[in-house]
Amino acid sequence: MATRALFYFYIRRLRVHAMQELLAGVGIAVAVALVFAVTVANSSVANSARDVVHAVIGPADLQLHARSPDGFDEHLLARVERLPGVLHAAPLLEQTATVVAPNGRRATVNIAGTNISLALLDGLAESLPLGALSPGGIGLSKTSASELGLPAFNPQKRRVEILLKLRGRATAMKVSAVLGHETAGALAQARIAVMPLGRLQQLAGLKGHVTRILVQSKPGAETSVRGELKALAGGRLTVARADQDISLLDAALRPSNQASALFAGLSALLGFLFAFNAVLLTVPERRAAIADLRLDGTSRAAIVQMIIFQALCLGIGASVVGVLLGDVLSSGVFHQTPGYLTKAFTLGTSTVVGVAPVLIALGGGVLATCLASLFPLQDLRRGRALDAVLSDSGPASATSIGARRWLAVTTTGLFLLATALFVLMPSAALVACVVLALGTMLAVPLVLAAVLAAAEGLAARNEHLTALPLALSSLKATSTRSLALAATGAVALFGSVALGSSRDDLLRGIDGYTGHYAGSADVWLVNPGDNQAINDFSRGEYAERASRIAGVASVHTFQGSFLDFGSRRLWVIAWPPTIPAALLNEQVIRGDRASAFASLREGGAITISDQVASEHHVAVGDMLSLPTPAGDIAYRVAATTTNFGWTPGAVVMSTADYSHAWSSNTPSAVGVDLTTSGSAEAVRRAIARELGPASGLEVLTSTAREATIDRSASEGLGQLGAIATLLLIAAILAMAAALGSSIWQRRASLAELRLEGASRRRLQLVLLLESAVMLSAGCLTGAAVGVYGQLIIDAYLKHVTGFPVAGVATGKRPIEIFALVVITVLALVSIPGWSASGVPARLALDE
Template sequence: MRLLQRSGVRYLLGHRWQVALAVLGITLGVAVVTAVDLANRSALQAFQLSAEALTGQATHSITAGSEGFAEALYPWLRIEQRQRRMTPVVEGYAEDQARAGRVWRILGVDPFAEAAVRPALGGIGTAGDLSGFLGRDDRVLMQGEVARELDLAVGDALELRVRGRVRRVVLDGLLEPQRPVDRQGLQDVLVMDIAAAQALLGRPGRLDRIDLVLADEAAADALRQALPAEVRLRPAEARADALLDMSRAFRLNLTAFSLLALLVGAFLIYNAMTFAVVQRRPLFGRLRALGVGRGQILRLVLLEAALLGLVGSVLGLVLGIVLAQGLVGLVTRTINDLYFVVQVRGVQPTGVNIALGLALGVGATLVAAAVPAAEAARSPPRATLSRADLEAGSRRRAPRLALGGGLAVLAGGGLLLVSQALLLAFVGIFLLLMGTALAVPLLVLVASRALARPAGALFGLPGRMAARGVSAGLSRSAVAVAALMIAISTVVGVGVMVESFRATFAQWLDASLEADVYISPPGITGDAAAPLEPGLADRLAAVGGVERITTGRYRRLPQAETDWRLRAYDLGGERAVGFLFRAGDESVWARLRTEDAVLVTEPFQSRYGVGQGDTLALPTPAGEREFRVLGVTYDYTTSAGAVIMAAERYRHHWDDDTINSIAVHAEPGVAVGPLVERLRVAAGDGALLRFRPSAEIRELSLEVFDRTFTITHVLRMLATGVAVVGVLGALLALALERAREMAVLRAMGCSVRQVRRLVLGQSLFAGALAGGLALPLGLVLAVALTQTINQRAFGWSLSVHVDPALLLQALGLALLAALLAGWYPARRMAATPPGDALREEME
């Protein structure tokens, strides 16, 4: 066995280019998986640490949705309900004016109540002189480690933008939490006295929640019965779990795309190990004839694969950590745009990340090498000495592989059609890809034979030989075609999905942005929608050039585990103009204005299983009230879903005249630009509002959309890069392997130019075949991604839009990859004297 190992090492050292390409493939695959895993884990850990630090020892929280509740509930709980271990909270977000991209969480607390709930903040009430902190509305506390990192000292000022206004606050003290979880979780928190936070955030007399420590669930049930109807008592971790659940589909999508890159890398390892076995078949045959056992040959090949996998995995981990530094910014930006505010300062690899990368890299390598290793071990000595036996075996196995591939495709299609689980849907997509890859050898044989005559008619004998040559080296070419096909189909599938999503989103925007100008207060993701000034709508309606205005009211209603988004609109008519209906139509608006009825968005229906004809119980100040669902509307603003109600019924049940947005409809022929200026004047000099024409909102919305899918494009390019490296190695190996055959042609009179054309022709034929197979597979993948994956992940229905230019680009990419792969061996073989290769043949 020691001699066999020395033989393996000599082989690897003698084929450095082949080893380098194989290691590069697994390195890139592991790097992509590691980078995505680190980025996802970093964002997830930052959110969880923040949630844990701010939860402290609390077991439950009292909430009332986005509007909060009157602070009088707090003394009532202390006096009437005898609750002692509890603390009130007001929270919001502020942008740091001096540090671009930094968002602070403003946490307003009662310093004297914190010790009972949050150990990290419990020392505030015993910190000595609190007169400055309690007596001023501009004092904040910050974690000492963060202050030192930002070069801030006590007494320094920070400028914060809160709901459009720039406010100056002063650092009054430093927090030095002892627990690591508190030090990490409070990195982006500014602590204020609760009265100061109420003033800063514009929430006088209101609380966002009360955190409590309850003895058991019986105590929780008793308190739940005593609470007013408009508030809810929830487990302390319920809100964090709900937010993480919303982002889980996004993170799963990223992981699936990264594993696709590793899959292509495994194809490359399979290709490299197959080539290594093919090149040493004569050696293995002699060794078998001399008495070397099958098990020894099997262990040798697997040991070589494990060595390559280990080297590639270690390099992939290093590269993945570097890539993660860039990817984490894209991941957190998308989470901030769509779900909640989270700040990630960097990535910190853990033992889990390293173990996962090594396990996936080495595991994928061993799995990929298992087939060629088994083939090398089980072949009789005489067969290993014959290359013809290898190719004959490849042809014999092609129908069986195609049959297995067909079964895999059927199984994958069944999972996509039947299963509702998102993870199983991804398994179905992988089965589709693998099943099609298994059918590639048979497809290569059929295509090579079918196209040989047309290629000969167009390009003469070299064209015919090029087509036949691909099937003659089936054991090599099939792997190269399969790897490139999977990569190009991914380019097509993901590209069509993104284009379909964008086109559907743009169509929805065109239908929804029915007004000319939209007015709203500034805000940050995660903030409650700020109310507009009372009477503002009437002043704007009187502006010259305004035909009519419509208003919107947005709030979150508390439920047992999470909040539901409620949108109440005053459309000023009998039809639901500006909505696209999946179930129902515009005429239901007349009933919504007079009946206890609502609409739900498509993601809400998908998430909670409530659709047209069902009833929905909503918490009102007078208790829960049932509303009938009259229709389902398309909506692409949030995957959490929303309930839509007419403003008349909302005001009737909630006795609330607040509005959060105004839509202005201009009279025919009125220019939008001058109208916006008149609206600003009417709103008043002190009004901090966003006045946005519908065209600008459309542009900004599409910009956020494109930003959201940046991470998807990056992963697609990385996976394609892995595949291009793979096909480069496969076709390069195939061409170099036939050097002796080319030397015979040279000796028979073929010119250097003809040999070069023949080699390039074979590569281009393989590339064209891979591209031709990838286009229909990519379209099937696109349909699965748009109609199944996105529907189950986010609850959005998408129409498929295929851009012919994308298909042409994908085909061009396949041809370019094949051309690059064939260029070097064509040049080398054409320049090699035929006598040298023939001399090797004689030896």
């Protein structure tokens, strides 16, 4: 068929069935938007961080990295520069600090102290404003400045003074530059600050120290330079690729990305159903059009060509709209940089859209449209040319006895398969959930049949329920469409209940751990926002000063930092042996909590996250060598634990072991126990007064600290919550649109009922009952199987990602979601229902 003819027929179709095509397009667009937004959100953090890392390292290919936040002697730089294969080398001191603006707003930033050699290495020297590395000032990235609410200003004319809280010390500083994209490239999008190396060393109390040396080796000399750097490192520093942070971040994001991928997979499945369902609504008209064409003598090939062309037009048009809508969603609803990771990585805040999400969303949308559009082609089979004209039976029934038997067997098989996967391979949770979702869809006809049978029984026993039999008859008459709508509801509920409830279990698990952790002391002294206590104080006398306050019974020092171990940036928690290791409560996966703590106190032992232990093939009682600042030290594994909410994993050791390996006694947190008469709030205020504003420390009661840690820990799960919510909203809208248009299309049959004397109110009641029965059957199936899905996802999160997941507590959530979906959809479709019920009766005679 000529292209012009194809366009002619499609335009003709659009003119006649504009509303149907529009509704189908909306359904597809919603589905594509959902898939696109989730996929972009999933990849955006890593992509933007990749841009930032490359902006920092420039052409450097190797790095010498400190294993301790205290860094190493900067004189090593000169030795590195003298190595034969080295082209350039640049020093870097990185610290995490809190900046407080004059308006009181605060932001946690990664401060980089460097000199002009980094700018030369990066190629930033030409664009970086001179003020950025001027003594006495601090240069803030545009993102940091806007987070602090600093207005756009010219540093030359007006200086803004901020307060920098770093390693237990607060210092007032002038903002010397705001680094926009034109001067700092991708760094402008990160929460960073820069200042001269010497100044940062002075402020951090790390005179003569750097944490990294970036190295650009001469072409072809990378291997030899790496060897020479290792010799210089002497087993106390890490030699790695310059962009190692990217792979470490990938590892850190993996668990939450795996969880997001699980959510995204279900979203895609649901999106496919939405699109399929939307196109299904146009099938009767397409079948009739095919019948007309065949009667006109059009060849089968030409009809196939036309159907595929029309599907492509609809699929591409709607998918493009969906991608645009998804882009808005991904930069609005989903746009959040996980704050808990900013302590360990320099992350970008921009939404980076790769090619893959666009292709996946567009391809999926077009494929779903084409597959659903192929349905009418069944009429091209020999002898079925006029089926659409002569048959009013619609597509094959899924409610016949034989079909139900097949469905029952297949559904049972799928549920058994999901169970087997759950038991034997918890890591295959995504597959198990997809299998469950398929099982859910196939179970819908069975549940709908059961609900119909029950409703028929109810109607038979209660003669006053006169509208119910009519609603049931209508449901049976439009079974394919009813099943498609009910299946959409089922998958939506399955996804929302399984994902939402698992997220709740995870939050409760994290809440349990933070409760035990923060409850280990009555009052805490920490660097602002340092929930993991990984930034130590530059001065160590704070503990002693706190111990002199009235009402204080005892003071304990805690230590901690990050440690790069293989592909993971582990969180090292050094626990004082003088207090019980409450943080291990409910977190031990293998081993015994009491004996583990005894081993920690004794020394030479650690607990480590279960997935890290598995990765290194060590069991409880085995020795594991960690790359500490003092060199590789072997520790006995006393127990394996969850990841304490830190996705790459955690190590717990005693402060004595930590002090030895990190060569430092300075605490990163101080815990204060009160006397029996002491009031936590009064003591907190007294300690804050004693330390004064110059300390730059936060003094918090255990309750306040628990709340801030909870807030931060749950940040990483915010995306999961957003996906679950969006899934629900999209499901509600898609179901309402499909149900609404389905009701609208039935105006002719409603007109027949009007012609038989049915009042408008009675028709509304029939439509309401019909929708309620159909939605209830679908949503009930989804909610019930969703609880099973929750079990599978919980097991996955606990055993595969290592998150501290609380036990399954279904609670009221499935019921709440069920009620929310059914009531909202019914409320939304009541509008087209009200309008359609007023159809003039004469429409029944207008054929």
